[in-house]
Amino acid sequence: MKFTAEIKELPEHNVAYIRHIGPYKEMGKTFQKIFGWAGPKGLIQFPKTQSMTVYYDNPDEVAEAELKSDVCLTVPEGTPVDGEVKTMKIPGGKFAVAHVEIDPSEYGEAWDKLVGEWMPAQGLEFDPGRLCYEWYMNDPEQHPEKKHIVDICEPIK
Numbered sequence: 001m002k003f004t005a006e007i008k009e010l011p012e013h014n015v016a017y018i019r020h021i022g023p024y025k026e027m028g029k030t031f032q033k034i035f036g037w038a039g040p041k042g043l044i045q046f047p048k049t050q051s052m053t054v055y056y057d058n059p060d061e062v063a064e065a066e067l068k069s070d071v072c073l074t075v076p077e078g079t080p081v082d083g084e085v086k087t088m089k090i091p092g093g094k095f096a097v098a099h100v101e102i103d104p105s106e107y108g109e110a111w112d113k114l115v116g117e118w119m120p121a122q123g124l125e126f127d128p129g130r131l132c133y134e135w136y137m138n139d140p141e142q143h144p145e146k147k148h149i150v151d152i153c154e155p156i157k
Helices: 028-041 104-122
Strands: 002-010 013-021 051-055 068-074 086-090 093-102 132-136 148-155
Touching (some): 002 104, 013 051, 028 068, 093 104, 104 148
Antiparallel strands (some): 013 068, 013 086, 051 068, 051 132, 093 148
């Protein structure tokens, strides 16, 4: 795993999302749904369009079947949505951001390294009033080693 971390001021993001309830490792189907919804509407315009996942639950504290997350794509404000697709604003502000290059199996380890090691070593405190999320920087299928390049964004006080 490649891991670097820093404190960053991040902007607010306007996103369309679909709620996923269940094991985090099963979010692939939800990603397919949101891309399937956005594609025909012309809303996928990389690199302008960004994909993210917002997390609401700690998997060490919540049963796997009850974990809540939102699979998101950035969209222009006022984008009409339908069905299970909703919109929200992900608040900006000060974040501890880990930039990682990982295998799919290393997501938990990367979060633990940021939240359990790096943040405490810096004396940083989580801000429970804002959302934490992963910001996906690449298509792993295009990476020579199929690695995921991700920014893990944890709001801080």
